[in-house]
Amino acid sequence: MVRQGKAAWLAHDLTHRGVTAWLLSALLVAFYLVLYYTALFDRAARAIGLDSKWTFYGILYSLAIVLGGIYVLRKYRHNRYQVVRTAVVMFVQVILAFSIPEILQFVHQPEYYFSYFWPLKFDYWTPETIFRFPLGYILYSFLGSLLLVPLLGIFFGKRWYCSWVCGCGGLANTAGDPLRHLTSKSSASWKFERISIYTVLAVCLTLTALLFVSWGIRTRDPALEQFVDGFQSVYAFLVVAMLSGVVGAGLYPLGGTRIWCRNFCPMAALLGLVQKFGRFRITVKENMCISCGxxxxxxxxxxxxxxxxxxxxxxxxxxxxxxxxxxxxxxxxVLRLENIRLRHPQQLALIHISPATTRSRTAAI
Ligand code: SF4
Ligand code: SF4
Structure with a gap:
């Protein structure tokens, strides 16, 4: 169906950094700031019978994934991979990331998100959290992060988590689908990504190590304890609130849907390293590309x-x-996503082709 008139203009403006895209982005940023730093949504949640603003936010987030998922299911209904992947992402969000934590709270158990693992959910590996949860949860958390995540990463690449399970990827690939082309392809963005994502991972690893060290010698060194508490607060503010929420979701209409995943997510950084040595690859059929881009x-x-x-x-x-x-x-x-056992070194490019290299190659062809 071809959209005409104002509807077509609005759709184009929203998906091509027009005035409405800027307005929507400003609205999303304001929404996250109000959500994180005021009690407004707490009051609104209680007014409609919910226990907190996080339940309210969880409903909105799940709704965005479900409605966006229905749109994506219809759009890619001919593609089995997209259909199954989208259905799984919707299921994980609604059941694991929303309903189960709510049910646990309702029956007075600690709230736990079974679809999130350290280092994405870094507070699941803080001493305070570990000792607050029952043993089964702690085992799940450690086995998940140390065994399940890397093993599945080796066999299937990071896609098993980033495109099938994680809520951040879930939102990007459902409600965010019409904005996916906005991701920057510039050489500068590629260079920035490589520095920023491993910096956040290094900071996250350091913080986790410091939390345990400080917990181990807590009674003897209050200065270290104070430093680590401050470090944790800065990480929670900068990485968790600002980069994943305000920047990651707030800038969807301007910078595309994977700003957080591409540039800042410590889980994506770790899984990316595993992926480079695992079985996942994108195979290219030889001499078929017509360079449409x-x-x-x-x-x-x-x-x-x-x-x-x-x-x-x-x-x-x-x-x-x-x-x-x-x-x-x-x-x-031309392209096919595969998990292969053996790699042929001449057929498989493990190196990055930078945008600059691409331009010179393209020019030479
Ligand atoms: S979509 Fe990509 S791989 Fe396929 S023909 Fe166009 S440029 Fe080549
Ligand atoms: S290379 Fe293909 S499969 Fe990988 S993130 Fe880009 S579009 Fe998705």
Missing amino acids: LCSKYCEMGIDVRSYAQANLSFTRASCVGCGLCAEVCPRG
Whole structure:
């Protein structure tokens, strides 16, 4: 169906950084600031019979994923990978990330999110949290982070988590789908991503180590305890509230849907490292690419997929979340997401092709 008139203008303006996109972004940023730093949503939640603003937010978030998921299911109904992936993401959000934590609270058990693991949920590995939870939860948390996450990462790449389970990826791939092309493909954004994501991971690892050290010698060193408490507060403010919420979701209409996942998420950083040595790759059919650029345009992680296709190079990139949209939009069926046991070094590009390299290659062709 071709949209006409004002509806078409509005859709284009919203998805191409027009005035309405800027207004929507300002509204989303304001929403997150009010949510985090005022009691307004607490009062609103209680007025409608909910226990806190986080339940209210959980309902809104789940609704966005469910409604966006229905839109995506319809849009990609011919593609089994997209249909199953979207259905799983909707299920995980509604059941694991919303209903079960709510039910646990209702029956006076500690609230726990079974779809989130350290280091994304860094507070699940703080001494205070660990000793607050029953043994079964602690085992689940440690086995999940140390065994389940890396093992599945080796076999299936980071896509099993970033595109099938995580709520951040879930929102990006459902409600955020019309904005996915806004992710920057510039050389500067690629360089920034490589520095920022590993910096956040290093800070997260340091904080976790310090929390345990400070807990171990707590009674003897109050100065260290004070420093670590301050460090934790700064991390919670900067990384958890600002980067994942205000920037990550607030700037969807301007910078695309994976700002957080691409640049700041410590879980994505760890899984990316695992992915580079695991089985996941995107295979390229040789001499089929017509250089239309749709794969690069719709890559939500800003990867220049076309450059690999033009060079007949199958590839594994640490940042690829395995959303499968590059394969979906390719008119020639050039790309395929695979988990392979053996790699042929000449066929598989483990190196990054930077946007600068791409430009010179393209020019030379
Ligand atoms: S390379 Fe393809 S599968 Fe990977 S993030 Fe980009 S669009 Fe998704
Ligand atoms: S969408 Fe397909 S044909 Fe177009 S540039 Fe990418 S790989 Fe080549």
